Every structure is written in structure tokens, then in C-alpha cells.
Amino acid sequence: MSELFTTAALSVLLVSFGVGIVVGLTGMGGGALMTPALIFLGVNPTAAVANDLVAASVNKSVGAAVHWKHGKPNIRLASLLIVASVPTAFAGAFIVKALGGGEAESTESFLTYAIGCALLFTAATYALRMYLQLRHVTSGNTISEEDPKLRVVPTLLVGATGGLLVGITSVGSGSLIMVALLLLYPTLSAIKLVGTDLVQAVPLVLSAAISHVLVTGVDWAVLIPLIVGGTPGTFLGARLANWVSQSVIRRGIVIVLSLTGLKMLGVPPEIVGLIGAAMLLLGPLVWGFIRQTRGLPAFDNNAAAWRLPERSSSSVSSGDEDEARRTPTR
Known part of the structure; x- marks a missing residue:
């Protein structure tokens, strides 16, 4: 029990609270x-x-419950x-064990490399998402009153x-x-996108968690601070999701994930x-140049990626594409 009151446990709690806010927001x-x-922090x-x-x-x-009520997934x-x-997802832990050859050192080495690759891939997908939403700004997309037609086979893939x-690295559900x-359903509003992703992520992550518990077990001195810090953080982030801009958060995440992935490799x-x-230093300049090629000001944080159906194109500001979440149908 004393392990729960150490500096290491407090560090895990604080970090998990901050990460929880990001999860709830985005x-x-x-x-x-x-x-x-x-x-x-020293955990293998x-x-x-x-x-x-x-x-x-x-x-x-927690985040899914809030979005179920407010985000209409x-x-x-x-x-x-x-x-x-x-x-x-359930197969992930068994794949890691098999590829590691049953030896702890080999398993950890493989997993570290896999996580590093996954982080770089995740950073690339974050950047791609920002560009896709920027493209929506200039193409003048509107929010649809109806849910988009499901594309069954691509969605299953x-x-x-x-x-x-997620089952192998715990990275990727979000x-x-x-x-x-976003690629398959470009007319789905941003807040519905976040809500849908959080709802589907719950059984996905639970399935992966069960398999890893069966293979690895849990460390209560790590798990309890993760839950105690992450749960209120996720709740707070989800409640703020309708009005807090994600643009700076996502751009910061791209940098953090890229550097972390390189370090782990x-x-x-x-x-x-x-x-x-x-x-x-160069990231903001490159992003500003990309915005200008799409006919937008290089640095303007007052944009929406979506137009409400009743509004004209002239009423839409031409700034930051990540403000799409501010324009769900009211």
C-alpha cells in the first residue's frame, strides 16, 4: 500500500491527469x-x-459517457x-509474446521498437488530419443533417x-x-467524430487490456495512479471539447510524438x-506556407472547417481549420 504514496506514483498520477485532458478534448x-x-518514468x-x-x-x-450525452456519436x-x-486487439498481447520468443529482454526490445514506430506513424496521421481539415476549409464543406452512408468494408478494415x-503497442485507438x-466520412461533424471514436475505443481497449493482463498482469502501484489521475482528466477534457481549440494541442502533440518515437528507436x-x-522553429512557417497555398492567411486562428447550411460562404472566417468542433449543428 505504501507504494501508492511514492514520488514515482505521484508522477504517474500527474502525467495521467494531463494526458486524460488531451484524450477527452480530442x-x-x-x-x-x-x-x-x-x-x-522507469516502467518496463x-x-x-x-x-x-x-x-x-x-x-x-468516462470520455465516451460524456460524449454520448453531448457529442451524439x-x-x-x-x-x-x-x-x-x-x-x-485481443490477439495483440499474444503476438508480442510470440515475436519476443518468450524471453523478457527480447520482448521488451521488440515492444520498444514497435512503440517507437507506432509513435512516428501516429505523428504522421496527426499531421495528415490537420491538412485534411485545412482542405475542408477551402472546399467549403457543410455539416450534413443526416449521418453519412456507411462504407462497410473499408470501415471493417x-x-x-x-x-x-492498439493490441500490440496500446497506440492507435485515437x-x-x-x-x-475523417477520410471515409468527411461530412461527419468534428464533435461527432470524437464521440464516435471514444465510444468504439472502449471495447477495443478493454479487449486489448484483458489479453495483456492474461499475459503480463498488472502493477497496482502504476495502475491506480493512472486511473485516479486519468479519469477526472478525461472527464474535464470531454466537457471542454465543445469550446476549447485543439489546433495548438494537436501541433504540439505532433512534435512530442515525433521526438519521443525517435528517442525510443x-x-x-x-x-x-x-x-x-x-x-x-520551422514548423509554423511551413504550416503557414501550406495555408497560403490553399488561399488562407498564414496565421489566423479564427476559422471553421465547416459551414452551417444556412450561412453563406462569406460569413465563414478563413483561419484555423481545427475550429471545426465549434460548429456542430445547434
């Missing part, structure tokens, strides 16, 4: 941020993945994703792939799947530092 970033954070990779998945199954349930779409993702990635949904700290400095 539906993204839980495993992508929490798992490497646990590893950097297999235990980090297992405990994070168990905690995420609780924390995401697309239940049919979430159901399709669940059908495909739950079996592959997305669910199966996302479930497998990144790969979110971006894939063994890139020298000096190189990681140089890349981080370049992303901080």
Missing part, C-alpha cells in the same frame, strides 16, 4: 502519450502497455468498428488494423482510427534535439 493521444511517458515496456490499456479502458469509458459506425477491432495496432474516419539525443528545434 479523442486522441491516450496510448500515444501515456505509454512512452510510463517507459520514461510490457508493463507500461498492459497497465496503460487497463487504465485507458476506464478513462475512455454515430452508433452504427461505432458498432462496425467494434466488430472488427475487438478480436484483433480500419477497425481490424487499428485494433491490432489516432489511426480517427484519421481513417535509439536516435542519438543530439539528433533528436536538432530535429525538435527545427520542428519548433
Whole structure:
């Protein structure tokens, strides 16, 4: 019991609270941020993945409950994703054990490399999502009053792939799947997108958590601070999701995930530092240039990616694309 009152446990609690806010706000970033954070706090990779998945199954349930009430998730779409993702997520822990050859050192080495690759892939999907929403700004898309027609086969493939990635690394339930949904269903409003992703993520993460508990077990000194910190953080973030801009958060996440992924892949700290400095200094300039190529001001934070049907194009500000969440049908 005394293990719950150590500096390490307090560090896990504080970090999980911050990550929980990000999860509630965006539906993204839980495993992508929490798992490497646990590893950097000294938890071995297999235990980090297992405990994070168990905690995420609780924390995401809180966020999903809030979005169920306020975000109006697309239940049919979430159901399709669940059908495909739950079996592959459950297989994840057994795949890790098999590829690691049953040896702890080999398993942890494989898992560290897999998480590093997953983080870089996740950072790329975050950046892709920002660009896709920027494209929606300039194409003048409108919010549809009706749910989009389901694309069954592609949705099932997305669910199966996302479930497998989460089952192996705990990363992907709110990144790969979110971006894939944006590509498949571009007329689904941003707040419905977040709500749908959180709802489908609950059974997905729970399935992955059960398999990792069976294979690895849990560390209560890590798990309890994760839940105690992450649950209120996720609740707070979900309640703020309708009016807090995600633009700065997502751009910061891209940088953090990129640098963390490089670090976990063994890139020298000096190189990681140089890349981080370049992303901080040049990133905004590159993004501003991309915005200008789409006919938008380089630096303007007053935009919406979607127009309400009754509003004319002239009434839409042309700034930051990530404000789409501010314009659900009222």
C-alpha cells in the first residue's frame, strides 16, 4: 500500500491527469502519450502497455459517457468498428509474446521498437488530419443533417488494423482510427467524430487490456495512479471539447510524438534535439506556407472547417481549420 504514496506514483498520477485532458478534448493521444511517458518514468515496456490499456479502458469509458450525452456519436459506425477491432486487439498481447520468443529482454526490445514506430506513424496521421481539415476549409464543406452512408468494408478494415495496432503497442485507438474516419466520412461533424471514436475505443481497449493482463498482469502501484489521475482528466477534457481549440494541442502533440518515437528507436539525443528545434522553429512557417497555398492567411486562428447550411460562404472566417468542433449543428 505504501507504494501508492511514492514520488514515482505521484508522477504517474500527474502525467495521467494531463494526458486524460488531451484524450477527452480530442479523442486522441491516450496510448500515444501515456505509454512512452510510463517507459520514461522507469516502467518496463510490457508493463507500461498492459497497465496503460487497463487504465485507458476506464478513462475512455468516462470520455465516451460524456460524449454520448453531448457529442451524439454515430452508433452504427461505432458498432462496425467494434466488430472488427475487438478480436484483433485481443490477439495483440499474444503476438508480442510470440515475436519476443518468450524471453523478457527480447520482448521488451521488440515492444520498444514497435512503440517507437507506432509513435512516428501516429505523428504522421496527426499531421495528415490537420491538412485534411485545412482542405475542408477551402472546399467549403457543410455539416450534413443526416449521418453519412456507411462504407462497410473499408470501415471493417480500419477497425481490424487499428485494433491490432492498439493490441500490440496500446497506440492507435485515437489516432489511426480517427484519421481513417475523417477520410471515409468527411461530412461527419468534428464533435461527432470524437464521440464516435471514444465510444468504439472502449471495447477495443478493454479487449486489448484483458489479453495483456492474461499475459503480463498488472502493477497496482502504476495502475491506480493512472486511473485516479486519468479519469477526472478525461472527464474535464470531454466537457471542454465543445469550446476549447485543439489546433495548438494537436501541433504540439505532433512534435512530442515525433521526438519521443525517435528517442525510443535509439536516435542519438543530439539528433533528436536538432530535429525538435527545427520542428519548433520551422514548423509554423511551413504550416503557414501550406495555408497560403490553399488561399488562407498564414496565421489566423479564427476559422471553421465547416459551414452551417444556412450561412453563406462569406460569413465563414478563413483561419484555423481545427475550429471545426465549434460548429456542430445547434
